[in-house]
Amino acid sequence: MEQINLEVSHLTVTISADRGKIIPVNDVSLRIPAGKIVGIVGESGCGKSMTARAVIGLIRSPGRVTGGSVRLGDRELTGLPPKERRRLMGSEISMVFQEPMSSLNPVMKVGRQVEEALLQHGVCSRKEAKERVLEMFRAVEIPEPETRYESYPHQLSGGLRQRVMIAMAMVCRPRILIADEPTTALDVTVEAQILRLLRQLRDQGTGLLVISHNLGVIAQLCDWVYVMYAGRIVESAPAEELFERPLHPYTRGLFRSVLSLEEGPDTLETIPGVVPSLYHLPEGCSFSLRCPRCEALCEREMPELRELTPGHAVRCRPVEKEALHE
Numbered sequence: 001m002e003q004i005n006l007e008v009s010h011l012t013v014t015i016s017a018d019r020g021k022i023i024p025v026n027d028v029s030l031r032i033p034a035g036k037i038v039g040i041v042g043e044s045g046c047g048k049s050m051t052a053r054a055v056i057g058l059i060r061s062p063g064r065v066t067g068g069s070v071r072l073g074d075r076e077l078t079g080l081p082p083k084e085r086r087r088l089m090g091s092e093i094s095m096v097f098q099e100p101m102s103s104l105n106p107v108m109k110v111g112r113q114v115e116e117a118l119l120q121h122g123v124c125s126r127k128e129a130k131e132r133v134l135e136m137f138r139a140v141e142i143p144e145p146e147t148r149y150e151s152y153p154h155q156l157s158g159g160l161r162q163r164v165m166i167a168m169a170m171v172c173r174p175r176i177l178i179a180d181e182p183t184t185a186l187d188v189t190v191e192a193q194i195l196r197l198l199r200q201l202r203d204q205g206t207g208l209l210v211i212s213h214n215l216g217v218i219a220q221l222c223d224w225v226y227v228m229y230a231g232r233i234v235e236s237a238p239a240e241e242l243f244e245r246p247l248h249p250y251t252r253g254l255f256r257s258v259l260s261l262e263e264g265p266d267t268l269e270t271i272p273g274v275v276p277s278l279y280h281l282p283e284g285c286s287f288s289l290r291c292p293r294c295e296a297l298c299e300r301e302m303p304e305l306r307e308l309t310p311g312h313a314v315r316c317r318p319v320e321k322e323a324l325h326e
C-alpha cells in the first residue's frame with residue numbers, strides 16, 4: 001500500500017457560547033505518518049477530543065473549525081461537503097470514540113453494526129460482509145466470534161466492546177486510525193491486550209493517533225508525542241527523547257506527578273494550581289500562573305512553539321533562552 005501521511009496544520013476550533021468565546025483547539029499542527037503511533041497527552045479539558053473531532057470533521061455546534069487544514073496525502077479534508085467526508089470516513093480515516101457505549105446502537109447485534117459500516121462504503125456484497133466481519137473479530141481476538149456476532153452491546157464486557165469498536169473502525173482498512181482514550185475504564189490486563197492490538201495495526205502500516213491522559217499508555221505505545229495544555233501544543237518530540245529529556249515545565253510537572261504516584265500516596269506531588277478555565281486564560285503563556293519558571297515576559301506574551309533540537313519543539317521562553325546559552 002502506498003504510504004500516505006496525515007498532516008494537520010494550524011487547526012483551530014472556536015466555541016461561541018453565552019459565557020463568551022473560547023478556543024479549545026488553538027493553532028494545533030501535527031503529523032501522523034503511516035506505520036507510526038503518534039500520541040496526544042494532557043490533562044482533562046485541554047482539548048484532546050476536540051482536536052480529534054476537528055481532524056475528522058465532526059465538530060458539534062456551538063463549536064466550529066475556524067482555521068487550519070487537514071491533509072491526507074495531497075487531499076484537503078477541511079471544508080469537504082458532508083457526502084464526500086462520509087465517504088472518506090471509515091475507508092480512509094476512522095475513529096474510535098471516547099464513549100464506546102454511546103457510539104454503539106444498543107438494539108442492534110454488534111456483528112450487524114460492523115457489517116453496516118462495511119456495506120455503507122460498498123466495499124463488498126452482503127454475503128461477503130459477514131465473513132469479513134468475522135475475520136475482523138478474529139483479528140482483534142474476540143473469542144467465539146460467531147457467538148459474539150449475535151450479541152447486543154450490553155451483553156459484552158468493556159474490553160470486548162472496545163474490541164468491537166476497533167473492529168468497526170478497522171473493517172474498511174483505513175490508513176489512519178484515531179483512538180480517543182482507547183483503554184480508559186479497562187483493567188490492566190485488557191489494557192495490555194488493546195495496546196498490543198494497536199501496535200499490530202501500526203506494524204501493518206496504519207498511522208495511529210492515540211489520545212490519552214494516561215502517561216503510562218502513551219509511554220508504552222507511542223513513537224512520537226505531543227503534549228497539550230489549554231488548547232495548544234506546548235511540547236513535541238520523539239517519545240524516547242521526550243521521556244528522557246522533557247523540557248517544558250508543564251511536561252516535567254506531569255511526569256513528576258506520575259512518578260511520585262508510583263512511590264506511594266505520601267509523596268504525591270502535583271503541579272500547583274488548577275488548570276485555568278478557557279474563559280479566563282492569562283494574557284501571556286497559558287501555563288504562567290502555575291509555572292515555577294515564570295518570568296515577567298511570560299505573563300504578557302504567548303511564547304512560540306520552537307524546535308530547539310532536531311524534532312524536539314517546546315513553547316517556553318525560559319527554556320528556549322537556556323538552550324541558546326548552552
Ligand SMILES: Nc1ncnc2c1ncn2[C@@H]1O[C@H](COP(=O)(O)OP(=O)(O)OP(=O)(O)O)[C@@H](O)[C@H]1O
Binds near residue numbers: 050
Ligand atoms: N459545547 C461546549 N461548550 C463550551 N465548552 C465546551 C463544549 N464542549 C467542550 N467544551 C470545552 O472544550 C474543552 C476541550 O474539551 P475536550 O473534550 O477536547 O477535552 P479533553 O482533553 O478530551 O478532556 P478529557 O481528558 O476529559 O476527555 C474543555 O475545556 C471543554 O470544557
Ligand SMILES: [Mg+2]
Binds near residue numbers: 048050098
Ligand atoms: Mg476527551
